[in-house]
Amino acid sequence: MTRQSVLDSLAQHFDSGRFFEELGRRVAFRTESQIPESAPYLRSYLTDEIGPELEAMGYTLELYDNPVEGGGPFLIGRRLEDPEFPTVLTYGHGDVIRGLEGRWDEDRDPWTLELAGERVYGRGVADNKGQHSINLRALRAVIETQGNLGFNSTVLLETSEEIGSPGIHEFCDAHRDALTADLLIASDGPRLAHDQPTLFMGTRGALNFDMTVTLREGGHHSGNWGGLLSNPGIILANALASIADAHGHVKVRSLMPEHMPNSVRAALAGIEIHPSPDEPEIDPGWGEPGLTPAEKVYGWNTFEVLALHAGNPENPVNAIPPAASAHCQIRYTVDRDPESFLPALREHLDAHGFPQVHVARSRATSPWAATRLDPAHPWVEWAADSIEKTLGVRPVRLPNLGGSLPNDAFANVLGLPTIYVPHSYPGCSQHAPNEHGLAPILREGLLAMGGLFWDMGKSFPARRTDSRRTS
Numbered sequence: 001m002t003r004q005s006v007l008d009s010l011a012q013h014f015d016s017g018r019f020f021e022e023l024g025r026r027v028a029f030r031t032e033s034q035i036p037e038s039a040p041y042l043r044s045y046l047t048d049e050i051g052p053e054l055e056a057m058g059y060t061l062e063l064y065d066n067p068v069e070g071g072g073p074f075l076i077g078r079r080l081e082d083p084e085f086p087t088v089l090t091y092g093h094g095d096v097i098r099g100l101e102g103r104w105d106e107d108r109d110p111w112t113l114e115l116a117g118e119r120v121y122g123r124g125v126a127d128n129k130g131q132h133s134i135n136l137r138a139l140r141a142v143i144e145t146q147g148n149l150g151f152n153s154t155v156l157l158e159t160s161e162e163i164g165s166p167g168i169h170e171f172c173d174a175h176r177d178a179l180t181a182d183l184l185i186a187s188d189g190p191r192l193a194h195d196q197p198t199l200f201m202g203t204r205g206a207l208n209f210d211m212t213v214t215l216r217e218g219g220h221h222s223g224n225w226g227g228l229l230s231n232p233g234i235i236l237a238n239a240l241a242s243i244a245d246a247h248g249h250v251k252v253r254s255l256m257p258e259h260m261p262n263s264v265r266a267a268l269a270g271i272e273i274h275p276s277p278d279e280p281e282i283d284p285g286w287g288e289p290g291l292t293p294a295e296k297v298y299g300w301n302t303f304e305v306l307a308l309h310a311g312n313p314e315n316p317v318n319a320i321p322p323a324a325s326a327h328c329q330i331r332y333t334v335d336r337d338p339e340s341f342l343p344a345l346r347e348h349l350d351a352h353g354f355p356q357v358h359v360a361r362s363r364a365t366s367p368w369a370a371t372r373l374d375p376a377h378p379w380v381e382w383a384a385d386s387i388e389k390t391l392g393v394r395p396v397r398l399p400n401l402g403g404s405l406p407n408d409a410f411a412n413v414l415g416l417p418t419i420y421v422p423h424s425y426p427g428c429s430q431h432a433p434n435e436h437g438l439a440p441i442l443r444e445g446l447l448a449m450g451g452l453f454w455d456m457g458k459s460f461p462a463r464r465t466d467s468r469r470t471s
Helices: 003-015 018-027 036-056 129-146 168-174 232-243 262-268 293-298 338-351 378-391 408-413 439-459
Strands: 060-064 074-079 087-093 114-116 119-121 152-158 183-186 198-200 205-214 302-310 323-332 358-361 396-398 418-420 436-438
Touching: 003 018, 003 129, 003 439, 018 036, 018 129, 036 060, 036 074, 036 129, 036 152, 087 129, 119 439, 129 152, 129 439, 168 408, 198 378, 198 418, 205 232, 205 338, 232 302, 232 323, 232 338, 262 293, 262 396, 323 338, 338 358, 378 418, 378 439, 436 439
Parallel strands: 087 152, 087 183, 183 418, 198 396
Antiparallel strands: 060 074, 074 152, 114 119, 119 436, 205 323, 205 358, 302 323
């Protein structure tokens, strides 16, 4: 049996429609982690769908309750072939965002897989059931082709990612022995573009915070008091303008990285971002001057105002509002300590005459910290070589995803190098109605992962003791 045998079997599995039958079963589980009533579906997805799949592949299973109240269960599957073999940890999440029934085009049911041309509709197709289904099927193809993997495999499925992965850090810390590995290979998030196979080696973090100005109780008539009373909306607007200018350039430089690592700049060199027809056009003059669009998203920090409020926007009245608020966010890379952000803002606001602007971390802050494996790491080169061998295209290597994932549980708690191979694309509507995957990407994903897992059993580049996470 050969590497090509694995690829041929995966191509046949996809082209015959069996992959869609498998994915359709999984989409039908209403695993909406934001809805407490969905708890039985979260558990049954692991016990009735994923568990039997792993058992058929020779994995031993353990189901665990979440150590944090409100979080869904975890499943660990382990296939230990030889203690001398390296171990690969594979991660995915079985929960999805709310189905939003009734809001999908053409009255589609989010819990029924539907093919329309190249689009494959269904809640979870892109995030994350389709992606971890590809990886599990690729592992199975290698086992069925040659009888073994040639490495030890651990699969971790959680069911709370869409609510911030409560408990995952505590769980990884408590189950270090079961999750010990040499490398994480997982799939989530989008490719750079639909036609560009992609690797990313970490994520940006997100710090959400509120800026509020509260001056008095109740509004006061603008005709009688205008010009006499300080207006919270004006104060807040000026405070925000002192942080970032009209072109999105952040003036509080302590919120930005001091520099971009050479390996990150080299990895992003030549990468262009081309939005698809249903995505917004890039504003070329927005953001950090001197950076390319790719560097702005994948190698730098951003300050964003996500919401503004003063008075009654839905029904304005002639009154000076008593308060104003802004919900803001800093997306950040590993190059700056996020614990320094709010103190830096406090210092800046005080120095610029805004002591009345209160700054506080929001409860909406992501619990996931920024992570990054150096894009020049030899394991990244190895993974890129494998995918190029399979698809005939060199994958784009992003230092980190622009968004956030619970990757710090693996990179920081477990100390693993982390590589993600995404099987989705930016226009997939993953958290909205009409979530879908593209059939060509799903098929390429099966082939890429089949080749990657085959190569892993033949020429794994290094052991854990030889190389660790570099940043």
